[in-house]
Amino acid sequence: xxxxxxxxxxxxxxxxxxxxxxxxxSNFKVGAALLDTNNNLYGGCNIESSSYxxxxxxxxxxxxxxxxxxxxxxxxxxxxxxxxxxxxxxGACRQLLYDYAPNLEIILTNNKDxxxxxxxxxxxxxxxxxxxxxx
Ligand code: THU
Numbered sequence: 001x002x003x004x005x006x007x008x009x010x011x012x013x014x015x016x017x018x019x020x021x022x023x024x025x026s027n028f029k030v031g032a033a034l035l036d037t038n039n040n041l042y043g044g045c046n047i048e049s050s051s052y053x054x055x056x057x058x059x060x061x062x063x064x065x066x067x068x069x070x071x072x073x074x075x076x077x078x079x080x081x082x083x084x085x086x087x088x089x090x091g092a093c094r095q096l097l098y099d100y101a102p103n104l105e106i107i108l109t110n111n112k113d114x115x116x117x118x119x120x121x122x123x124x125x126x127x128x129x130x131x132x133x134x135x
Contacts, residue, residue, distance in 0.1 A: 002039045007107045007114055010035060010078035017043035017058065018080055024048055025055075029082045032058035034066055037073040042066040059093040063100060074101040084111045094123045102128070 010033050018031025025048045034042045044062030048055045059079060066074070077097065081087025086108040089097065097104055097119055104119040120126070 005035055005039055005041065007076075007078065007116065010041075010076060010107055011080060011109050011114065013041050013043055014058075014078040014080040017045045017062075018082075019045075021045035021058070022047045025050070025052060027082075030058040030087060031080045032062040033078045034059075034062040034074055035076045036066060036071050037075055040071070042069075042071070057090060057093050059089050060096055063096060067100065072100060074104055076105045076107055078107040078109075080109060086110050086115060088117075088122065094119065095127065098123050098126050098128065102126070 013033035014031040016031070017033065018029050021029035021031065023029045023046055030046045032044045034044070036042070042062045042065045044058045044060070044065060046055065046058045047061060059077060062077065079087050079089060088108060089106065102120060106117045106119055106122065108115045108117070
């Protein structure tokens with residue numbers, strides 16, 4: 001039986017992946033650590049492109065990594081940014097995370113405090129797959 005992963009450990013993992021960030025253009029390095037319901041971790045970092053809009057955020061890298069391994073049930077994600085400020089997920093990441101894990105808990109830190117927020121609080125009145133059925 002694996003021991004429970006604490007929010008502090010989740011943040012440490014996100015920081016580890018932040019080191020792999022390829023933020024050549026913005027220099028804004030982000031790391032994420034996604035926890036599944038079996039207590040396994042999937043890390044991600046932002047990957048930037050010279051064609052800026054092709055950039056992928058750390059959260060979406062972590063999510064697609066897990067999904068592509070057949071993992072699709074998640075409990076928490078920690079996100080860390082490059083400064084002593086909380087780094088909440090961008091709008092695109094909120095939507096994609098919501099599509100796969102609407103009950104996700106988001107763990108943020110400013111390197112002093114840890115904040116825990118429900119994804120549902122960050123994306124009220126979300127567009128979701130049930131809406132696709134009403135046509
Ligand atoms: N970024 C993320 O990785 N996650 C977020 O939620 C916010 C933004 C990245 C994208 C880009 O590489 C850099 O931060 C600056 O926007």
